[in-house]
Amino acid sequence: MTEINENEDARAFRSEAVSLWRITFGPLIWALHFTASYAATAVICAKGAPGAVDGLRLGIGVGTAVALIAIIWLGWQAWRQWDLVRDRDWENDQGTGEDRHQFLGHAAFLLAVISFIGVCYVALPALLIGSCQ
Amino acid sequence: MTRPVPLPVAEGPYPPTEEMLSAPVPPEERERGTAELRAAWKTPQGWRYFSAVNNTEVGIWYALTAFGFMLLAGLLALAMRVQLAFPGMTFLDADRFNQFFTMHGSAMMFLFAVPMFEAISILLLPAFLGARDMPFPRLSAYGYWCFLIGGCFVMGSLLFDAGPKAGWFMYPPLATEEEGVGPDIWLLGLSFIEVASIAAAVELIVGALKCRPPGMRINIMPLYAWYVMVVGAMILFAFPPLIAGDFLFELQRSFNWPFFDPERGGDPILWQHLFWIFGHPEVYIVFLPSIAIAAMIVPTVARRPIVGYSWIVLSAVGTGFLSFGLWVHHMFTTGLPQISLGFFSAASEAVVIPTGIQLFAFIATLMVGRVRMTLPMLWIAGALAIFVAGGLTGVMLAIVPFNWAAHDSYFIVAHLHYTLFGGMVFPLIAGVYYFYPFFAKKLLSERLGRWAFWLIFTGFNVTFLPMHLTGLMGMPRRVFNYPESAGWGTLNLISSIGAFVVAAGFAVFVYDLLRPKSRQGQIPRNPWGAGTLEFSHDVPEEAWGVRSVPYITSRYPLWDQPEVVERMDAGRYYLQDAPDLQRETIVTSVIDAKPIYVQRVTGPAWITILAALFTGGAFIFPTFHIYKPAIVCGAFAIACVLYWLWTSTARPQEADMREAGLGLRLPRFASGPDAVGWWAMWITMLGDATAFASIVFGFFFYWTARPDFPPADAEHAIGVWVAATALLGVLAWAATLLAREVNRRGKVMLARGALVLAPLSAAAAAGAAWLAVRDLDPVSHVYPAILWALMVWLVVHLGAGIIMQCYCLAGSLFAKVTPRHDADLRNVTLYWHFVALKAVVTAAVLGLVPGWLP
Numbered sequence: 001m002t003e004i005n006e007n008e009d010a011r012a013f014r015s016e017a018v019s020l021w022r023i024t025f026g027p028l029i030w031a032l033h034f035t036a037s038y039a040a041t042a043v044i045c046a047k048g049a050p051g052a053v054d055g056l057r058l059g060i061g062v063g064t065a066v067a068l069i070a071i072i073w074l075g076w077q078a079w080r081q082w083d084l085v086r087d088r089d090w091e092n093d094q095g096t097g098e099d100r101h102q103f104l105g106h107a108a109f110l111l112a113v114i115s116f117i118g119v120c121y122v123a124l125p126a127l128l129i130g131s132c133q
Numbered sequence: 134m135t136r137p138v139p140l141p142v143a144e145g146p147y148p149p150t151e152e153m154l155s156a157p158v159p160p161e162e163r164e165r166g167t168a169e170l171r172a173a174w175k176t177p178q179g180w181r182y183f184s185a186v187n188n189t190e191v192g193i194w195y196a197l198t199a200f201g202f203m204l205l206a207g208l209l210a211l212a213m214r215v216q217l218a219f220p221g222m223t224f225l226d227a228d229r230f231n232q233f234f235t236m237h238g239s240a241m242m243f244l245f246a247v248p249m250f251e252a253i254s255i256l257l258l259p260a261f262l263g264a265r266d267m268p269f270p271r272l273s274a275y276g277y278w279c280f281l282i283g284g285c286f287v288m289g290s291l292l293f294d295a296g297p298k299a300g301w302f303m304y305p306p307l308a309t310e311e312e313g314v315g316p317d318i319w320l321l322g323l324s325f326i327e328v329a330s331i332a333a334a335v336e337l338i339v340g341a342l343k344c345r346p347p348g349m350r351i352n353i354m355p356l357y358a359w360y361v362m363v364v365g366a367m368i369l370f371a372f373p374p375l376i377a378g379d380f381l382f383e384l385q386r387s388f389n390w391p392f393f394d395p396e397r398g399g400d401p402i403l404w405q406h407l408f409w410i411f412g413h414p415e416v417y418i419v420f421l422p423s424i425a426i427a428a429m430i431v432p433t434v435a436r437r438p439i440v441g442y443s444w445i446v447l448s449a450v451g452t453g454f455l456s457f458g459l460w461v462h463h464m465f466t467t468g469l470p471q472i473s474l475g476f477f478s479a480a481s482e483a484v485v486i487p488t489g490i491q492l493f494a495f496i497a498t499l500m501v502g503r504v505r506m507t508l509p510m511l512w513i514a515g516a517l518a519i520f521v522a523g524g525l526t527g528v529m530l531a532i533v534p535f536n537w538a539a540h541d542s543y544f545i546v547a548h549l550h551y552t553l554f555g556g557m558v559f560p561l562i563a564g565v566y567y568f569y570p571f572f573a574k575k576l577l578s579e580r581l582g583r584w585a586f587w588l589i590f591t592g593f594n595v596t597f598l599p600m601h602l603t604g605l606m607g608m609p610r611r612v613f614n615y616p617e618s619a620g621w622g623t624l625n626l627i628s629s630i631g632a633f634v635v636a637a638g639f640a641v642f643v644y645d646l647l648r649p650k651s652r653q654g655q656i657p658r659n660p661w662g663a664g665t666l667e668f669s670h671d672v673p674e675e676a677w678g679v680r681s682v683p684y685i686t687s688r689y690p691l692w693d694q695p696e697v698v699e700r701m702d703a704g705r706y707y708l709q710d711a712p713d714l715q716r717e718t719i720v721t722s723v724i725d726a727k728p729i730y731v732q733r734v735t736g737p738a739w740i741t742i743l744a745a746l747f748t749g750g751a752f753i754f755p756t757f758h759i760y761k762p763a764i765v766c767g768a769f770a771i772a773c774v775l776y777w778l779w780t781s782t783a784r785p786q787e788a789d790m791r792e793a794g795l796g797l798r799l800p801r802f803a804s805g806p807d808a809v810g811w812w813a814m815w816i817t818m819l820g821d822a823t824a825f826a827s828i829v830f831g832f833f834f835y836w837t838a839r840p841d842f843p844p845a846d847a848e849h850a851i852g853v854w855v856a857a858t859a860l861l862g863v864l865a866w867a868a869t870l871l872a873r874e875v876n877r878r879g880k881v882m883l884a885r886g887a888l889v890l891a892p893l894s895a896a897a898a899a900g901a902a903w904l905a906v907r908d909l910d911p912v913s914h915v916y917p918a919i920l921w922a923l924m925v926w927l928v929v930h931l932g933a934g935i936i937m938q939c940y941c942l943a944g945s946l947f948a949k950v951t952p953r954h955d956a957d958l959r960n961v962t963l964y965w966h967f968v969a970l971k972a973v974v975t976a977a978v979l980g981l982v983p984g985w986l987p
Contacts, residue, residue, distance in 0.1 A: 004143040004727045016724050027454035034458050038476055045470040046837040056472075091442065095353050095686035100725065103352030103443060110447035114487055118455060121483040125475020132470035 019101065022078050022108035026071055026115035033067040033119050037126065045132035057126045064123040068116060075112030081105025137879045137952040140804065141789050143728060145797040148348060149684055153795050154696075158704050166710030167680075173711040174265070174677040177737045184737040186270040187676060192256025193572060195277045199248040202284055204639070206240035209233045209291075211636055214596075218629035220617040230613035231298035232315070236291055238301030243323050244284045246419035246557060247368070251276070251333035253564065254361050254422065256572060258337060260667035261355045261429075263346035263685065263701075265678040265708070265718040268339050268809040271735045271777055276329040276336075278745030283329070286753055287322035290315065300611060302408055305393035305401040309385055317386055317756040324379045325752040327372050331820055334372075338365035339812045344718060345726040346666075347707060349685040354726075355665050356439065359446050360425030363453040364418055369816060370457065371414035373824030378407030380824075381831065381922060387758065390911045390918040392831070398915035400838045402467055403831055409460035410827070417456040419553065421449060423560035424491055427513050430567050431495045433663040434510040435502025438689055441494040448494070451487035455480060465536045474533050481531030488524065492517060507661065508582040509567035515590045516559030523551025526601070541611075544604025547597045554593055562589075562642065570660050571667055574674050575650040585642040592634025599624040599631075658698075664689030669698045681706035681794065682719050685726075707794040719793065720809055730803040731791045735781045744773035775940065783810060783956040784949060804956040814960045818967045821930075825971055828926060832919050832978055836986055843916040843983050850920055854905035855980035861898035862931070862972025865891045869938060869965045872958065879952045881945060888942040892935040898972060899931040905979060920979055927975045934968045937961040 037060050044056045082105035084090070092103035146153065158166075177185050185191070213233055216225040225233065255273050259266055267273055290296045297315035299308035308316045341358040381392040382404065391397035393404055432439045439445065458480035465474055495517070504510065526548040530536050539545060562585075569577050603624045608615065615621055659668040668691060669679065681704045687693035700706060707719055707728065716734040721727055750766030786801040793799045805811055835842040843849075868891035876884035902924045909917035941958045944950030950957050 003147050004729070023450070027451065031454060031457070034476065034480065038473060041470060041472045041476070042837050045473070053472075091438075092352055093438070093442065093688050095348055095350055097350075097725070100350045100352045106443040107446050107450070110443060111451060114447065114451040114455075117486060118458075118480070118483045121479035122458075122476050124479055125472050129472050129475050132472065 016101070016104065019078075019081060019104035019108060022074055022081070023104060023111060026074055026108065026112040027118075029067050029070050029074075030115040030118040030122075033063060034122050036063060037122060041126075041132075053131055057130070060123060060126040064119060064126075067119045071112050071116045071119065075109055075116070078105045078108035078112055082109050140802060140953055141800050143730075143797065143799050144790070146795065147728065147797055149795045149797075154684070154700060154705055156705070158709065163704050163709070166704050169711040169714060170677045170680070170709075171675070173714045173716050173736075174675075176676050181737065183742070184739050186274040186735060186737055186741060188255050188259050188267050188270060188273060188678075189572065189676065191270070191273045191277050192252055195248060195252030195255060195273075195280070198277075198281055198284065199245050199252050202240050202244035202288065203249075204643070205288060206237050206245060207636065207639065209237040209240070211632055213237065214629040214632040216613060217615075217625050219626065220615055220619070220622050222614065225613060227613045228298065229294075231611075232291060232294070232296035234611055235297050235300055235315075235319075236288070239297070239319060239323065240284075240288060241553075242301060242415065242419075243326055244280075244288065246553075247330050247415070248280055248284075248326075249561065250364065250419060250422040251330065251337065253426075253561075253568075254337050255333065257568060257667060258340050258358065258361060259344065259678055260571065260670060261357050261665060262340070262344055262349070263666045263669075263679050263683050264340070264344040265682070266716065266734050267336050268344055268718070268720070268732065268734070269336050269813065271738060271741045271781075272332050272336050274738075274741040275745055275774075276332040278742050279329040279332075279748055280326055282745060282749040283322050283325040283752070286749070287318055287326075290318045290322075302412065303382070303404075304408075305382070305385075305404050309382065309393055314756055317383070320379045320383050320386070321752045321756045324376060324383075325749065327376055327379075328748075330368060331372055331817070334365040334368040334820075335813050335816050337361050338369075338816050339809050341365070342723045343720050343809050343812060345685075345721055346682050347684050347719065347721055347726055347728045349721075349726045351724050351726075353685065353688045355688070356428040356442065356445055356449075357425045360421050360428070360449050363449045364421050364425075365816075367414050367418050367421075367453050367456070369820035370823050371411045371418060373820050374407045374827040375411035377824045377827035377831070378404055378411075380926075381407075381828070383755075384918070384922060387755070388911070390921065391915050392918060392922075394915075397913065398835070398839055398842060398844065399918075400835060400915075402464075402838065403834050405464050405467065406460070406834065407827055407831075409463045410457070412463065413460040414456045416552070417452055420556040421452065423516075423557045423564070425449075426564035426567070427495060427516065427560045428491075429663075429665065430509045430513055430563055431498050432502075432689070433567075433661050434507055434513075435498045435504050436662065437498065437502040438664070438692075439494065440497040440501060441490075442688065444490055445494050448487040448491040452484060452491075455484040455487065459484060462531055462536070465533055466540050478531055478533050482528065485524065485528060492521070508577070508579055508586075509563040509661075511583070511586055512559050512563030512566065515586060516555050516563065518555070519551055519559060519590075519593065520555025523548060523553075523555050527552060539604060541609055542604035543600040543608045543610055546610050547600035547604060550593075550597045550600075554597075565646070567661065568667070570656050571670055573650075574656060574672050575653050576656050576660060578645050581641055581645040585638045585645065588638030588641060589635050590638075592631045592636075592638055595631030596628045596635060597631070599627050603628075659691065664692035666690055669701055671702075678718075680704055681709040683707075684795075705795075707797065709794050717791075719799070720803070720807075728793065728797060728799055729807050730800040731793060732803075732809060733781075733786070733801070735777070738777065738781075740773055740777045744770055744777070747773060771936065775936070778940075779944075779949070783808075783954070785951060785954040802954055802956070804954065805959045808956050810956055810960050811963065814963045818964060822967055822970070825926060825974075828919070828922060829974065829978060832923070832982070835915055835919065839915075843986070844914060847914070847916050847983075848909055849983050850905040850909070850979040852980055854901045855976050857901035858898050858905060858927070858979075859973050859976035861894050861901055862927075862976075863969050865895035865898060865931075865934065865938075866965045866969035866972075868894060869962050872941070873955065873962045876945070876950070876952055876955055876958060881952065884958075885942060885945050888938055888945065892938040892942075895931045895935045895938065895968075899928045902927050902931075902975070923975050923978060927971055930968050930971055934961075934965055937964060 044052045092099040216222050297319040341361045384390045385392050391399040393399045393401045461477035462481045603621045608621050658672050680702050683701050683706045690697045716736050717731050720729050720732045747766045747770035751763050754763035790798045791801050868887045872884040872887035906920050906924045911918040911921040941961050944957050
């Protein structure tokens with residue numbers, strides 16, 4: 001009769017772990033990409049040889065590509081979890097397990113979109129600026 | 134020995150059926166429940182009133198105190214505007230002007246904006262969630278008293294002409310070299326308040342995660358709760374870098390360790406990094422909760438559910454993340470590489486997107502709804518207008534070349550006041566009007582409210598709009614005087630007149646807020662026709678929060694579950710009585726809010742005030758370089774906290790189960806991730822680890838910023854003792870972990886043995902850490918200084934860990950910690966995971982990294 005299980009939180013987290021990871025991973029990839037780009041620039045500009053900036057820009061380019069691919073993949077997974085095309089439910093505002101699951105997918109999808117834009121923005125300076133000074 | 138019986142889990146039907154919910158509660162049972170709840174939740178009377186810890190009392194004190202500090206900081210602003218009204222004024226001298234602008238900024242940020250968010254959340258969050266109280270009421274009360282003591286101390290310094298005067302950002306070397314106690318008051322007084330802020334953040338996050346009513350899944354909880362979680366998390370990651378910065382700064386002021394002294398290898402820019410890693414997210418920490426208030430008001434006035442709930446969640450989470458990538462836009466003129474500036478410029482532009490989405494969601498809701506222009510909505514409309522203007526200048530300032538031109542001019546003053554008034558002050562006042570019937574059981578005056586609005590709105594624009602011009606004409610901020618030939622006189626006079634109009638508006642607002650309203654009579658229960666749970670409150674007031682904890686299936690239960698209020702009142706839901714006359718609330722699971730156990734909530738106590746007084750002593754005495762009484766106060770503060778933990782938290786209960794209502798039987802004790810205490814520890818440790826990471830960041834920062842770090846002829850930490858620190862630290866952790874595991878299996882004696890070994894090993898680790906750096910002279914250069922700072926940080930944490938291990942040992946000896954009731958031990962083990970990590974990282978930085986650096 002009861003739907004409450006032993007160690008309810010641990011169990012619920014196991015079942016929704018993937019969606020919660022998806023919610024945090026989009027912005028987290030942005031944060032890692034940002035921190036890595038900033039730290040690499042700080043180190044190369046302070047300690048690197050004069051020609052090292054080209055290597056830095058190439059590195060940031062590769063890092064950006066990897067980050068964007070990861071975000072697209074997360075976004076695609078989240079889009080499928082949101083399941084908009086099949087049930088046309090934009091709001092997911094019911095107190096059911098299904099709506100909760102799809103809501104988490106929706107939020108993760110939107111966060112993937114914003115993270116994608118954020119990563120593109122951060123990569124722009126490396127594309128446009130060719131020296132530390 | 135046989136394995137002990139595990140703790141019981143919830144039994145009985147869940148979720149409740151419609152049939153169960155519509156079954157009436159017998160009148161005598163209902164009356165018994167009412168009487169029991171009234172007795173359990175009674176507010177202390179007479180002078181004992183100040184021992185109250187209930188969220189409604191503490192929340193109101195907190196809000197009024199923060200508001201009082203705001204008015205004081207506003208008076209400082211008025212004095213500055215008088216000084217700037219005409220060229221060559223002599224109303225304030227330069228020294229006092231410096232104290233005033235420093236304290237105006239510091240007080241508005243640390244004594245008003247952040248505490249106000251916490252005050253309002255402590256007051257409202259349990260009501261949004263249909264909870265009886267916050268999970269740790271004594272922690273809220275302790276935080277409040279710390280805030281009051283610290284705030285009076287910092288603000289009071291002005292009366293003795295001893296206030297800090299280097300600006301609210303305290304840049305070294307100006308602030309490190311400043312004569313007098315001003316900077317110490319700022320550093321120690323505000324660190325003290327930051328501790329209270331973090332305590333409240335922990336309380337609020339755990340409240341939003343674990344104290345929701347049954348059925349309120351994560352996708353239907355009020356948007357306010359989402360914002361509270363995001364902002365709480367931001368506080369956890371933003372404040373610790375500042376605390377780490379304060380720690381280094383005060384070590385320099387008190388002991389002459391040269392962290393920010395370039396002569397001895399230090400670098401003032403490190404302070405700017407640590408300060409702004411805090412300082413920029415801080416802007417969003419004050420902005421988001423106010424927007425959250427708007428997110429509660431807008432659907433009510435539009436009389437329909439908010440449009441794009443998921444989009445607003447996205448915006449809150451997205452803004453929370455992106456706002457951490459902006460700190461360097463306060464440092465565009467410090468000479469960082471161009472590419473680095475570009476990253477921060479780009480991130481500053483990117484944050485506009487989620488911020489904009491929130492505003493568009495509100496506008497969309499208003500457009501599709503049938504809007505009533507109530508007083509709260511008027512203030513929200515004003516907020517949107519002003520905030521959009523501030524956001525536009527923000528986009529301008531995020532562009533590096535424009536920023537160089539406008540840097541340190543009044544254009545910045547105009548921008549930041551537009552964002553903070555539009556993003557915080559106006560929505561906050563809207564919230565006061567909107568929620569006043571909830572917490573005061575009265576309504577504010579419609580007429581006075583409109584007067585206050587138009588005075589403040591007009592006055593604000595008259596004050597700050599001209600500052601865009603004076604700024605572009607080159608008027609520098611933070612200068613107490615200007616010559617007539619500069620040509621800024623007229624615009625400044627207009628600004629000063631506007632400031633007095635704003636003050637008049639606030640005077641009307643304060644009068645309306647505080648005037649006696651006894652003739653008003655009883656107000657209706659839900660005067661705005663809102664759909665969320667806080668307006669199910671009792672009129673006239675009852676202190677129990679909710680009569681029974683409802684089962685929720687919708688985002689707007691008051692609109693969508695028509696019988697919910699009647700059933701709550703009739704005690705047809707959960708916890709409709711209090712058989713032990715103890716305060717209790719229901720704790721649910723994080724994602725789906727299924728009931729897990731009934732948490733006993735602490736009641737009125739003086740110990741929290743005592744603990745706050747001693748904590749205050751521990752922070753305030755060192756300001757005047759008096760250390761012995763400070764240490765005594767610190768010891769007493771720890772004793773007070775231990776006393777209240779020992780006597781009233783995580784104690785084994787007489788009966789394992791509690792009839793929770795609707796046939797559901799819930800356990801009365803939980804341990805590990807089910808329990809609120811475990812979450813509080815985990816969340817606190819995230820913040821603590823961030824502070825530690827900031828100090829480690831400092832080490833690597835010096836390496837990139839300084840060619841002579843570490844100096845070629847430097848002495849290093851002694852390798853043997855460094856290795857011993859890591860090994861003994863890990864041993865202490867392993868012994869704690871062993872104690873937890875064998876205790877759970879019923880081998881109590883073995884667990885006690887491990888709990889004797891653990892603190893001994895931890896003490897040995899602390900000794901080894903000290904021996905490793907003992908011979909280095911921290912005054913000579915920043916390299917030994919930062920090694921010492923890391924050592925001090927580790928030793929303090931090992932010390933706290935030792936206290937916790939001894940607490941568990943005592944708990945085991947006095948049957949507070951048993952194989953079945955091991956919440957304390959599990960929380961302490963969680964703490965030790967982090968300490969072990971710190972010991973290993975500290976040892977690596979002390980011993981290994983210097984050899985690897987090129």
